[in-house]
Amino acid sequence: MTDFKALAAPGVQQLKPYIPGKPISELERELGIENIIKLASNENPLGPSPKAMAAIQAEMDELALYPDGNGFELKKVLADKHGVDMDCITLGNGSNDVLVLLAEAFLKPEDAAMYSQYSFAVYPIAIQAIGATHQMVPATDWDNERPMGCDLPAMQAAITDQTRMIFIANPNNPTGSFLQADELKAFIASVDKDVIVVLDEAYLEYSPADERVDGSEWLGEFDNLVITRTFSKAYGLAGFRVGYALSNPDIANVLNRIRQPFNVNSLALAAAAAAVNDDAFLERSMQVNAAGMKALEASCQRLGLRYVPSKGNFLLVDFGRDAMPIYQSMLEKGVITRPVANYGLPNCLRITIGNETEMARMVEVMEQVCG
Numbered sequence: 001m002t003d004f005k006a007l008a009a010p011g012v013q014q015l016k017p018y019i020p021g022k023p024i025s026e027l028e029r030e031l032g033i034e035n036i037i038k039l040a041s042n043e044n045p046l047g048p049s050p051k052a053m054a055a056i057q058a059e060m061d062e063l064a065l066y067p068d069g070n071g072f073e074l075k076k077v078l079a080d081k082h083g084v085d086m087d088c089i090t091l092g093n094g095s096n097d098v099l100v101l102l103a104e105a106f107l108k109p110e111d112a113a114m115y116s117q118y119s120f121a122v123y124p125i126a127i128q129a130i131g132a133t134h135q136m137v138p139a140t141d142w143d144n145e146r147p148m149g150c151d152l153p154a155m156q157a158a159i160t161d162q163t164r165m166i167f168i169a170n171p172n173n174p175t176g177s178f179l180q181a182d183e184l185k186a187f188i189a190s191v192d193k194d195v196i197v198v199l200d201e202a203y204l205e206y207s208p209a210d211e212r213v214d215g216s217e218w219l220g221e222f223d224n225l226v227i228t229r230t231f232s233k234a235y236g237l238a239g240f241r242v243g244y245a246l247s248n249p250d251i252a253n254v255l256n257r258i259r260q261p262f263n264v265n266s267l268a269l270a271a272a273a274a275a276v277n278d279d280a281f282l283e284r285s286m287q288v289n290a291a292g293m294k295a296l297e298a299s300c301q302r303l304g305l306r307y308v309p310s311k312g313n314f315l316l317v318d319f320g321r322d323a324m325p326i327y328q329s330m331l332e333k334g335v336i337t338r339p340v341a342n343y344g345l346p347n348c349l350r351i352t353i354g355n356e357t358e359m360a361r362m363v364e365v366m367e368q369v370c371g
């Protein structure tokens with residue numbers, strides 16, 4: 001038998017595949033139980049925006065046709081929302097698609113790209129798939145004023161002549177940590193103009209408006225800045241796979257050369273365009289998240305568990321011992337959370353904020369298992 005792994009590109013051979021949250025259907029099959037709740041993939045417990053649902057219905061009759069490969073309608077509403085030209089927008093099959101396009105378009109095997117420890121697992125995968133060097137910079141520690149997040153001075157110091165791209169998630173996943181506008185902006189300003197800084201703002205919508213750090217406001221100042229956003233989290237459209245990048249038009253033009261011509265499907269385009277301006281839905285999503293976050297934090301305090309203050313729709317909780325048996329016990333009670341040992345956090349679980357009923361159950365189960 002041919003050794004196909006040996007035939008794979010060198011970077012690919014060394015990849016560790018992404019480990020997704022356990023689907024409800026899988027746990028149903030394994031344990032034969034019902035009423036499972038999934039708090040493992042930072043999905044929106046409210047489901048999709050009702051406006052998105054209506055748009056999907058209206059689009060169904062057109063399914064025999066290819067989608068609009070330029071995504072005109074969605075780009076138009078996004079351009080209005082962000083006050084940018086349409087040629088600054090690159091649509092993706094989830095923002096994951098855009099992250100991979102950035103790596104494919106701009107990284108060569110002799111280059112390096114940087115990210116923080118305990119940040120999104122897709123960054124090293126995208127970098128390594130190219131065969132480029134991935135530079136992981138240690139995160140701040142638990143005792144830091146802003147724990148378990150990007151250490152920007154350390155990242156700055158770690159930049160080499162090889163470094164061509166820097167990925168920063170703000171707020172960060174899986175820790176929920178966040179950076180302030182002034183420190184982040186100063187960091188971007190300090191980076192050479194031929195190094196692309198990718199600011200992944202998948203959880204931006206969960207910050208109250210007056211605390212939001214919105215990197216898209218800096219696009220006019222920094223040609224090498226790329227912002228990525230997604231419809232998978234606050235907009236409740238994870239199953240549809242749609243996200244986008246905002247950048248200067250020259251970067252968008254490069255990405256457009258390697259993008260699959262129809263990388264976003266027609267239902268997703270319609271759903272996202274309808275959801276963009278559903279402020280009432282976003283507002284409700286934020287309120288449900290804030291209430292659920294409070295309940296989970298209170299439970300952690302009762303149990304004496306530390307956690308990272310989070311500006312996302314999830315909380316990283318440290319159980320102070322191997323978290324796998326805790327994860328398993330909660331699974332058996334029908335609650336799916338996310339182990340993060342693959343991120344180097346074997347004592348922690350990442351818990352997504354669900355709706356009120358789900359959080360009541362989550363807290364009860366966690367207190368049974370840990371109490």
Ligand SMILES: *Cc1c(COP(=O)(O)O)cnc(C)c1O
Pocket residue numbers: 042093094095096097120169172173200202229230231232233238241242243
């Ligand atoms: C969930 C997430 C994404 C979004 O992924 P999609 O491909 O848009 O579903 C991007 N970045 C981070 C940090 C995330 O947590």
